[in-house]
Amino acid sequence: MSINVAQRRLLQEYRALTNNPPEGITAGPISEDDLLHWECLIQGPEGTPFEGGVFPAELKFPNDYPHMPPTMKFLGDIFHPNVYPSGLVCISILHPPGDDPNHYETASERWSPIQSVEKILLSVMSMLAEPNDESPANVEAAKMWREKRSEYEARVKASVRASLGL
Amino acid sequence: MDVFGDEAFNVPDSTDWLGTPLACLMPVEQAFRCHVCKDFYDSPMLTSCNHTFCSLCIRRCLSVDSKCPLCRATDQESKLRGNWALREAVEAFKNSRKVLLEFARAPPTVQAAPPDQSGPSSPSKRKATEMEGPKEEDPERKRPRRSTRSTRARAAELTAAILQEEQDTTPSADPDYVDQPPDDGLVACPICLTRMKEQQVDRHLDTSCPGSPQAASKRRPIPPQAPPPPPPPQQQQQQQQPTLPSFNTRLTSQTTTNQRPPERLPALAYSMLRDTALRKKLSELGLSTHGSRQLLEKRHKEWITLWNANCDSSRPKKRSELLRNLDEWERTVGNPGTVAAGGGGGQQGLGLMARAQATGAQIKDKEFDGKAWATRYGGSFGDLIKQARKGIKRQTLDGNGEKADTKGEDGKEDITSAELPTLQAREGDSSAAPTPMDIVPPSSPSRPGQMDDAGTEHNGQAPAKDAIAEDTAMREQVIPGTPDKEQWETSHQPPIPGDA
Numbered sequence: 001m002s003i004n005v006a007q008r009r010l011l012q013e014y015r016a017l018t019n020n021p022p023e024g025i026t027a028g029p030i031s032e033d034d035l036l037h038w039e040c041l042i043q044g045p046e047g048t049p050f051e052g053g054v055f056p057a058e059l060k061f062p063n064d065y066p067h068m069p070p071t072m073k074f075l076g077d078i079f080h081p082n083v084y085p086s087g088l089v090c091i092s093i094l095h096p097p098g099d100d101p102n103h104y105e106t107a108s109e110r111w112s113p114i115q116s117v118e119k120i121l122l123s124v125m126s127m128l129a130e131p132n133d134e135s136p137a138n139v140e141a142a143k144m145w146r147e148k149r150s151e152y153e154a155r156v157k158a159s160v161r162a163s164l165g166l
Numbered sequence: 167m168d169v170f171g172d173e174a175f176n177v178p179d180s181t182d183w184l185g186t187p188l189a190c191l192m193p194v195e196q197a198f199r200c201h202v203c204k205d206f207y208d209s210p211m212l213t214s215c216n217h218t219f220c221s222l223c224i225r226r227c228l229s230v231d232s233k234c235p236l237c238r239a240t241d242q243e244s245k246l247r248g249n250w251a252l253r254e255a256v257e258a259f260k261n262s263r264k265v266l267l268e269f270a271r272a273p274p275t276v277q278a279a280p281p282d283q284s285g286p287s288s289p290s291k292r293k294a295t296e297m298e299g300p301k302e303e304d305p306e307r308k309r310p311r312r313s314t315r316s317t318r319a320r321a322a323e324l325t326a327a328i329l330q331e332e333q334d335t336t337p338s339a340d341p342d343y344v345d346q347p348p349d350d351g352l353v354a355c356p357i358c359l360t361r362m363k364e365q366q367v368d369r370h371l372d373t374s375c376p377g378s379p380q381a382a383s384k385r386r387p388i389p390p391q392a393p394p395p396p397p398p399p400q401q402q403q404q405q406q407q408p409t410l411p412s413f414n415t416r417l418t419s420q421t422t423t424n425q426r427p428p429e430r431l432p433a434l435a436y437s438m439l440r441d442t443a444l445r446k447k448l449s450e451l452g453l454s455t456h457g458s459r460q461l462l463e464k465r466h467k468e469w470i471t472l473w474n475a476n477c478d479s480s481r482p483k484k485r486s487e488l489l490r491n492l493d494e495w496e497r498t499v500g501n502p503g504t505v506a507a508g509g510g511g512g513q514q515g516l517g518l519m520a521r522a523q524a525t526g527a528q529i530k531d532k533e534f535d536g537k538a539w540a541t542r543y544g545g546s547f548g549d550l551i552k553q554a555r556k557g558i559k560r561q562t563l564d565g566n567g568e569k570a571d572t573k574g575e576d577g578k579e580d581i582t583s584a585e586l587p588t589l590q591a592r593e594g595d596s597s598a599a600p601t602p603m604d605i606v607p608p609s610s611p612s613r614p615g616q617m618d619d620a621g622t623e624h625n626g627q628a629p630a631k632d633a634i635a636e637d638t639a640m641r642e643q644v645i646p647g648t649p650d651k652e653q654w655e656t657s658h659q660p661p662i663p664g665d666a
Binding site: 004005006008009011012013015016019020063064066067068097112113114116 | 180203223499
């Protein structure tokens with residue numbers, strides 16, 4: 001099988017993630033036929049309403065990865081200011097370089113080929129803990145998070161419990 | 167989901183050191199790896215901001231963003247400079263990695279070090295040899311370093327000189343060695359006269375003494391667990407030559423790079439170029455001129471990136487190999503018809519045609535590496551020939567009667583000489599006037615008897631084979647509609663143009 005740059009680099013990352021797994025994160029290609037399609041599990045960070053939850057998500061990599069970022073989509077329901085109702089994650093590290101439609105991100109926050117799956121997932125974990133309400137993907141969640149924090153937290157906790165089947 | 171069982175998927179990584187006693191080598195290996203591709207640096211280049219990346223990686227990054235991926239400082243491809251010291255370091259590390267890792271992973275065999283190793287019996291004498299050793303070695307060691315920058319001719323001269331020196335000095339060293347034993351702080355075995363440390367003699371007599379005096383030249387093999395004191399420099403070199411990739415290999419790899427300085431290609435200001443001019447540029451470079459304007463630009467850009475990165479390499483690839491890389495790029499990254507997540511089932515006809523033409527252009531190229539092509543696709547060619555033969559056999563048998571199936575399976579391999587001309591004749595027919603029947607790939611369901619064979623064969627082979635089979639089938643389909651029939655026919659020569 002001939003492996004191109006993107007696939008080789010993803011294999012490399014998968015290897016590193018298996019040999020040295022970061023805490024609270026599991027990720028890998030769904031099948032070895034398609035290395036550009038990953039599934040990952042993220043643990044809800046401690047001390048947040050997401051604590052105790054495990055959130056599955058999928059990562060889709062472009063053919064010119066790592067020059068262009070992947071897209072990330074939560075597979076379950078997740079109520080968060082920076083996650084679209086469809087599950088699509090909207091954080092600056094996943095935005096391609098040179099393209100800033102929102103005019104609020106500094107270039108240093110955006111995608112660069114030196115980023116990796118591990119860094120993306122760590123960023124997403126910290127995003128769960130600290131939402132960025134400047135450019136909300138889910139307006140309802142952002143508004144609730146800003147104005148009625150306790151209600152937001154209760155709703156998130158309820159959805160976490162529901163996702164765990166409790 | 168353990169894909170690492172497969173050899174092709176088994177990529178070495180810096181985390182391989184974790185869990186071994188040499189885990190401290192992980193950051194060392196990380197330092198030898200590019201931040202972009204995470205692989206070992208290939209032709210490392212320094213940016214203006216003093217960061218280092220593979221030549222191909224940084225060129226691609228700059229063509230996308232014009233910024234250093236690490237610090238986002240603006241930079242230009244033309245300002246990149248080679249980091250050759252790092253290149254050597256990476257090569258050296260890569261070469262030693264396997265052995266080191268095996269060593270690190272091996273269960274710790276605690277070989278109780280004999281006490282004599284740590285405490286020398288006659289410290290003064292030993293010290294004297296140690297002091298002497300490096301001093302004598304110095305001129306020998308410096309020489310190769312100086313010669314790395316010399317031309318091949320000078321290098322050859324030098325090697326000859328060193329060899330001469332070795333021949334000259336070795337005999338004169340021998341009498342010293344034998345006649346003045348106190349000099350090396352060792353004693354001779356009373357039986358075989360091999361020199362060793364005093365404490366080792368007993369053990370040597372019990373285990374490894376050959377029983378008779380050994381010739382001076384055979385004196386070398388001393389029991390392995392007892393490293394001898396630094397021998398005279400010329401002997402040390404002789405000893406090391408077979409095991410270590412010594413200065414000689416380093417020298418040749420350096421000189422070959424000096425042989426042919428490849429010229430870098432300049433970037434084009436695409437906005438200043440009309441379509442026709444761009445097409446002309448592409449055809450001058452021997453590249454396909456098909457596709458949309460956007461694809462043309464991307465193709466040209468990618469070629470320049472590949473080409474210029476290859477210029478930085480210590481072992482430049484052949485042009486044909488670069489064309490293959492471009493072809494691969496076109497199929498994956500470059501082709502807008504394929505979507506991100508590998509769901510490229512619906513490739514566009516235009517892209518396929520361009521690909522067929524590109525392959526044709528590649529085969530016609532003067533520097534085309536026919537041998538590599540033949541080895542690369544040897545399996546598929548073999549399969550196609552086999553299938554064609556089976557097809558012929560079947561058709562001949564079909565003509566004879568209905569009992570084709572059983573007979574066909576039995577005698578599929580032995581094609582008699584009487585049948586071969588038929589095969590050739592038929593091949594001639596089909597290439598002259600392809601009919602729909604001929605275009606159908608031999609493994610198509612219309613001939614059920616062959617399905618099993620073809621299927622199993624394909625499973626056993628690498629997926630790349632399917633690609634070429636598909637490629638061939640696709641090229642067949644291009645024939646009737648291709649506007650440029652002449653080009654098609656030349657490109658559809660027998661598989662190995664080098665032999666034609």
